[in-house]
Amino acid sequence: MIFCANSTTGISGILMTEANFTVCETSWEKRQHEIRFIRTQVFIFEQGVPEELEWDGLDETAIHVLALTTDQIPVGTARLLTSGQIGRMAVLKQNRNMGIGTAILVKLIQIAAGHNINPLFMNAQLHAIRFYEKHGFIPDGGIFDDAGIPHHKMIHNSL
Numbered sequence: 001m002i003f004c005a006n007s008t009t010g011i012s013g014i015l016m017t018e019a020n021f022t023v024c025e026t027s028w029e030k031r032q033h034e035i036r037f038i039r040t041q042v043f044i045f046e047q048g049v050p051e052e053l054e055w056d057g058l059d060e061t062a063i064h065v066l067a068l069t070t071d072q073i074p075v076g077t078a079r080l081l082t083s084g085q086i087g088r089m090a091v092l093k094q095n096r097n098m099g100i101g102t103a104i105l106v107k108l109i110q111i112a113a114g115h116n117i118n119p120l121f122m123n124a125q126l127h128a129i130r131f132y133e134k135h136g137f138i139p140d141g142g143i144f145d146d147a148g149i150p151h152h153k154m155i156h157n158s159l
Helices: 028-046 100-114 126-133
Strands: 003-010 018-026 063-069 074-080 085-091 121-125 137-146 149-156
Touching: 018 100, 028 063, 028 074, 028 085, 063 100, 074 100, 085 100, 121 126, 121 137, 126 137, 126 149
Parallel strands: 085 121
Antiparallel strands: 003 018, 018 063, 063 074, 074 085, 121 149, 137 149
């Protein structure tokens, strides 16, 4: 079963002037091809993360979300582990700054609350820290390297 929440966000872009999308809770088993496509584009091709680090064997047991356009084109994804870790959050480059990342994160926080998964935390790339702070996450500890990219652990301030 896939659970969706609708969002409408005004944007300015080349392809469309208004973006409508859904963010759906799903599983690796049901949507792995779409999830793999997005993460390959963002993490492996765009950011240079080695494939063996991206595919860590944790996807099969994670809760996933998938952002889809009204035409059912996958444009963003993220996962939630039972440990409370939010990760692998990615939005395709051409679909950024449209509210998709916010909708994905809000959906994951709601899912975690519904499953009593607490505390929530993530390892955020440095450029995304302000984005996560706007959604109630605070830095915890120092900066560290993950796959050659500087990160900072962040925890949700509802703890």
